[in-house]
Amino acid sequence: MVTLAEVAQHAGVSASTVSYVLSGKRSISMNTRQRVEESIRELGYHPNAGARALASSRSNIIALMIPLRTDMYVPVMMEIAIAVATTARAHGYDVLLLTGEEGPDAVRRVAGSGLADGMILMDVELEDERLPLLRGGAAPDGARPGVPADQPAVLIGLPADTSGLTCVDLDFRATGALCVEHLAKLGHRDVAVIGEAPAVYERHTGFAERTLDGLRSGARESGVRLLHRPCEGGYDAMALTLARILDERPDTTGFVVQNESAVEPLLALLRQQGRAVPEDVSVVAVCPEQVAVQASVRLTSVAIPAQEMGRYAVEHLVAKLDGRDGDEVVLLAPELTVRASSGPAPSRA
């Protein structure tokens, strides 16, 4: 293994000079810099991560905590993870992948061991157990043992109480409102919402409830009747859900879907029943762009900006680590793209 000392010797300079060439923290003469860089290349030197972390108290690693379950938004998760990894690298950080499995312990472990300099949490619940560990130093009375004052973190998602936290998310409230408004403007009076699996609501994931809020208040304002039904993914579950909906509200002409794995089943079922999209019924989806354009009917949809969220999260975290940035809640504005699945409500029979 090549060490910094060996590089220094090879280049005929001191160890610190090599270190400073690498970090750029002090000015180096043209000549010296070149000799050092040449030696580095020639010897194939790579700074030792452990030694660096020990000496500098910075690991240059960001931890990303992803949900263990895969009952929702798998492609979104993946896209976020990739965006996080890519953006992190661009800022000189590597990414440590944690699953939700360990829960709050993972936060303690990673923060306590200095494994990562900061963390990004996905799938945040409204009252998330991990949050107390992350909130800025305001410990009520004295330090809690084993809990560092303040672990720099960014949440992707919005908990109930955001004080002392930095969060990034799509504005799901506005998203919900936008969806009903679109349908209302087209003359739809009865709208059904096909939501995530019941489990998603039960664990009080913020985004699902906030979308519902937005849908409801939007419906109130535009005089639309709303019916909300959670739905497991897949064809069979969707068939049952749809039957129930049409049973309770036969006049339903608008659908808002927030469940990727219900999209295609819904379209297939509507086709089977002879309900044309968008002539008889309109469908608006909240889903990744790719799902919307690959569906059997190109879907009017609000895209989930996965990449953007991942990028934002990293950039805010890096800013925080550099002391350039404080707590902040960023809600990305939803954008509704009209495609082939929504149109004017049919005139009543």
Place this chain on the structure above:
Amino acid sequence: MVTLAEVAQHAGVSASTVSYVLSGKRSISMNTRQRVEESIRELGYHPNAGARALASSRSNIIALMIPLRTDMYVPVMMEIAIAVATTARAHGYDVLLLTGEEGPDAVRRVAGSGLADGMILMDVELEDERLPLLRGGAAPDGARPGVPADQPAVLIGLPADTSGLTCVDLDFRATGALCVEHLAKLGHRDVAVIGEAPAVYERHTGFAERTLDGLRSGARESGVRLLHRPCEGGYDAMALTLARILDERPDTTGFVVQNESAVEPLLALLRQQGRAVPEDVSVVAVCPEQVAVQASVRLTSVAIPAQEMGRYAVEHLVAKLDGRDGDEVVLLAPELTVRASSGPAPSRA
């Protein structure tokens, strides 16, 4: 920050004793052990990862390199990643997430810096650029600069030349054979294969080509006529592909699909054309279990054992790191589950 020295002082023992309590590398009296453990708990001590890595030359981190592109198998990737993370934790390792973006440089960087003790590579191409860096110490003439003799690694996927490498994968050749044989036994004589996107073949990803091999040799043996068409995901692409297939081989009654995002479109299109599944045509898929059971017709399929591959990869890697295991190629036997999408070929008109 709590250090080992502080714990030692608190417990009234030496630093090395605390270290040995933690590592279990030498026997400690009941009494001492308990005092130390008590101090650790009381002070909320977490060993510093950097210091540990520096002193022991082991980071206890496994690097996982995932593909950057998301043109295929997203849920599979995700499932593997989660399985890797979970299994790694169970063995005391954390997981560093690398994207394919950096290519071979990532291997050099991670290996050279001692950031990770070993790596797991996904999406391996037949002639992968990263492989020369991983192959066991057999450098032809002298060491190559910057390349450690042997970076412990496990591939998920199979390159053309597996010498000096450890690999885990589904036996895609057998998978292909199994699929045609199933259809052949049911009396199908014309089978069409709907494959991955052309890009997947162009970059010579092993699994796609090996599946095709298996399909072809299976077809030869059972006297089945085979037509293979790559296909981008989505409804429109599938429509075109299907039209071409039925144009060239109107008697096609069997389909093998190896492209998740073509499955549902195919089923919808067949329905639209009045071809009943499985009465008129049979469909066999190579896809994750979840996709098969959630489809609009429950699919006869060969499952992609994502979890199992992830787990295997970690366990082999850990064994290697402990010097318990050498190079090895493990091919998991495919299992075909018969569901509702395949049945006897219709008698010829």
Place this chain on the structure above:
DNA sequence: TTGAAAGCGCTAACAC
């Protein structure tokens, strides 16, 4: 069964 002490490879004062 335990302690003392020498590093691991690097960073960042401090000195010139």
Place this chain on the structure above:
DNA sequence: GTGTTAGCGCTTTCAA
């Protein structure tokens, strides 16, 4: 613009 040096917190001989 460059060199010297004292740690960073842990592991692991060596010695008792």
